[in-house]
Amino acid sequence: MRRPDLVPDCGNCAALCCVATSFEASDDFAFDKAAGVGCRYLMRDCRCAIHDELAVRGFPGCVAYDCYGAGPRATRAFTGTHDAEQRNEAFLVLRVVHELLWLLTEAAKLCPSSPDDVGAQLALEIEVLDAIARGPAPALLEVDLRPHRDAARALLRRVGVAIGDRRRAVLALGLAPRAPPPRP
Numbered sequence: 001m002r003r004p005d006l007v008p009d010c011g012n013c014a015a016l017c018c019v020a021t022s023f024e025a026s027d028d029f030a031f032d033k034a035a036g037v038g039c040r041y042l043m044r045d046c047r048c049a050i051h052d053e054l055a056v057r058g059f060p061g062c063v064a065y066d067c068y069g070a071g072p073r074a075t076r077a078f079t080g081t082h083d084a085e086q087r088n089e090a091f092l093v094l095r096v097v098h099e100l101l102w103l104l105t106e107a108a109k110l111c112p113s114s115p116d117d118v119g120a121q122l123a124l125e126i127e128v129l130d131a132i133a134r135g136p137a138p139a140l141l142e143v144d145l146r147p148h149r150d151a152a153r154a155l156l157r158r159v160g161v162a163i164g165d166r167r168r169a170v171l172a173l174g175l176a177p178r179a180p181p182p183r184p
């Protein structure tokens with residue numbers, strides 16, 4: 001089961017995925033939307049006006065989207081402030097940090113103890129990412145994500161080797177079905 005803080009909780013979120021992200025008209029989205037602009041179907045109470053019809057209305061991308069719990073965390077961090085721009089930027093950073101945390105925490109479950117101690121390295125990187133996610137919100141805007149992406153990629157490769165089947169690790173970690181956002 002996924003770590004609880006890495007699960008979307010739309011009832012306790014300012015619908016940040018519907019505001020902070022951008023998307024382009026495609027098979028996944030029916031129109032263009034710029035980052036920082038609320039979706040035209042987003043209602044004042046942060047609910048989606050077409051939530052039950054997203055796929056048939058041309059938004060399978062929304063159905064597949066998973067914030068990995070970044071939405072509620074960014075919403076909490078900026079409650080009582082009025083800086084929507086910073087909140088949106090922080091959400092986009094947290095979304096990456098939370099996805100990496102999800103990948104690494106799931107990898108840690110798969111990883112047996114190994115001579116090169118990949119489990120300890122996983123734990124260390126998880127600790128680093130947790131410190132970023134739990135740290136002061138303004139600091140998120142300064143985070144350089146690239147080294148963390150690189151470190152996670154390298155660790156996942158090592159987990160694949162450690163469990164003896166890289167393809168199985170990639171399938172288990174990279175292509176696991178994503179939960180649709182449980183928007184009420």
Ligand code: SF4
Binds near residue numbers: 071
């Ligand atoms: S998926 Fe739900 S919890 Fe995540 S950002 Fe969107 S509305 Fe918020």
